Amino acid sequence: MTESPQESASIPESPLMDDLPPVQPPSAGFILQLFVFPALIVMAVVAVWWMFGWIAAGEQDWRKLLQELQSQNLHIRNRSMYGLAQVLDQDSRRGDQGQNLRANREITQGLTDQLIIELRKNSSSKEGVAIQEYLTRALGMLDPLDITAPALQMAMEPQRDLDIRKSAVVSLSFIAGRALERQQPLSNPESIDALIQLSSDPLPILRQSSAFALGLFHSPAATHQLEVLLGDGDEKTRVNAAIGLARQKSTAGFAVIREALHQPVGEPAAQNASATGTTSEGDRLRLEGEQFLVVKNVLKAVKELAGKLDDSQRQELTPLLESLSSKHPEIRIRVDATDALQTMKRVSR
Incomplete structure (x- = not known):
């Protein structure tokens, strides 16, 4: 059987295959324009929304934490204590954009009362000492010394753990140092008396830290004790006393x-x-x-x-x-x- 011309004829290739442009992967710039830039814009909007929402909630947070500080539940009370310290730290990092919680007398009173409660327990357990030390350091972030002074003086008493006593001196130094920066030097007599007593402690580290703190207070009693400490047997105590006197232009x-x-x-x-x-x-x-x-x-x-x-x-x-x-x-x-x-x-x- 003979083949028809149509069956025996070869089928020509389609010219359309050669006319198509070559396929190339999208460039990095194209991907950035198409996906990354819009994603960054969305992320920025979300971040701004979250930031303003978090700042707006900050006012409620510290008030709620202050209420929970009075809870009879130990876990709730401890959580609120740590939470308040974190809120204070975060607020101080925001500077002028924050709420100036350093000067907040409600927070100061709440944390001070809690420290006094813990100090009266006089717990020597690891957890008890850690709570007392944490609260003592937290008071250093607050400015109203008229409220915090009694608790910090209790924390410096000889029967306290060494880390608690050191933390109390550090907190007093922070408070007095900020007051000096504001050109409002402190002269709290009770705090100065407590530091003078501590500056005679047998432990050099306590004499060193109390000498440094005394140099941040402006009072004749503090100046006199710094002059006495110039003859201390410990070199760092002598140096801190001299630095404190220099700060007072002596x-x-x-x-x-x-x-x-x-x-x-x-x-x-x-x-x-x-x-x-x-x-x-x-x-x-x-x-x-x-x-x-x-x-x-x-x-x-x-x-x-x-x-x-x-x-x-x-x-x-x-x-x-x-x-x-x-x-x-x-x-x-x-x-x-x-x-x-x-x-x-x-x-x-």
């Missing part, structure tokens, strides 16, 4: 300041670690951190006293400052030493 601690600046430049932390037998890396780093803060604070004290020093005192400090400004391994110390040196030269003209 040159009584000049000899201690000069001694602190007379440390050999190089590796003093390693030398001290070897001398005390603390040669571990952690001890070395801790000593370096402590010495850095000592020198930094002493240099700040020199700047504050620059206008009060006489010519002979400036001449004694000049070579020490020049050595620190050119040879100290820490650049921040070199900068601060240069700044203190220039300040001294400027006021001596």
